[in-house]
Amino acid sequence: MRPSGPGAFERHDHSRCREAALAAVLQECAAQRLRLTPPRRCVLEALLEGHKAMTAYELLDRLREAGLGSQPPVVYRALDFLVEHGFVHRIERLSAFVACTHGEGQHSAMFLVCRECHRVEEAASPVALNPLEDQARNQGFRIDRMTIEAEGVCGGCLERAP
Amino acid sequence: MRPSGPGAFERHDHSRCREAALAAVLQECAAQRLRLTPPRRCVLEALLEGHKAMTAYELLDRLREAGLGSQPPVVYRALDFLVEHGFVHRIERLSAFVACTHGEGQHSAMFLVCRECHRVEEAASPVALNPLEDQARNQGFRIDRMTIEAEGVCGGCLERAP
DNA sequence: CGGCATGATGTTATAAAGTAGCATTCTGAG
DNA sequence: CTCAGAATGCTACTTTATAACATCATGCCG
Secondary structure: OOOOOOOOOOOOOHHHHHHHHHHHHHHHHHHHOOOOOHHHHHHHHHHHOOOEOEOHHHHHHHHHHOOOOOOHHHHHHHHHHHHHOOOEEEEHHHOEEEEOOOOOOOOOOEEEEEOOOOEEEEEOOOOOHHHHHHHHHHOOOEEEEEEEEEEEEOHHHHHHOO | OOOOOOOOOOOOOHHHHHHHHHHHHHHHHHHHOOOOOHHHHHHHHHHHOOOEOEOHHHHHHHHHHOOOOOOHHHHHHHHHHHHHOOOEEEEHHHOEEEEOOOOOOOOOOEEEEEOOOOEEEEEOOOOOHHHHHHHHHHOOOEEEEEEEEEEEEOHHHHHHOO
């Protein structure tokens, strides 16, 4: 299990944050015999540059700059891999992607998406979710995946533009 | 405030369900001086045919068949109106739309999306959400909109394909 | 009633997001 | 070394969504 980093909206030493996240992914890949190939790593590193969501085509630009594939399927396959293994999450409201900062496997995290700075924080899966899941189950519905996204404005942006 | 209908996954008299929903929207439009123009009504009625999510282009086909606009902006504008006023919701995971069955204004509903029958049930905004919102607020984040979507299999489909 | 501001419809054209299918290359097990 | 499977990369395409502009309807004010 990867460690949880600081929140996207907290001030923090990001180069350390990024290194730690990358190291954690490398370790998990080693442990699980997964291949963090050049395009996959390039996409992951781009996402680790900040806590901002990036679109597939923004990421594709990075691949192109890196001399890797320049066509959409390349980035989508890299993203498929990263999402499938929980290293990256898709933000549905944005059709965009963020690096996972939270570590634990197939959790149902809540994403706080700031519309000002476009950063995304992955809030820890709260106990509060259970009642939601119970409610669904009581109706006979089997939940396989949960998407919880809150769009709003983060503390820092609220202070800057009150 | 519009009344809540039966759940999408419950057996029910749908023609009655649909009539009631349409009547409720008409009434609300009258009350709020909103214009349910032909394309808007056509889109709404298509969505009220069932509890299934429909894509913008499926809805556009209905507009075309009805002799209304045949180009994407027409359906997107109708959807903008219907979503803005809470008559229709967008299901992010599907890039698709469902009629609102739940009535209350800007609630944060949870959508149960069945991957077998493609029906979508709008579960009532649960008290359980408050802790999620509190958690965000405690971090200084101001939530403006909440998206909660559960993908899985509904009771009926679970019985049919166990 | 006429004029006019506003809002709604409809069009063409284009952007953005994502996928199908196939050839080639890499990797690792035998 | 060989070969199967996985990964890359490409071309071509589909699906989803928006920009920009002309036209038409609605309703308010004089």
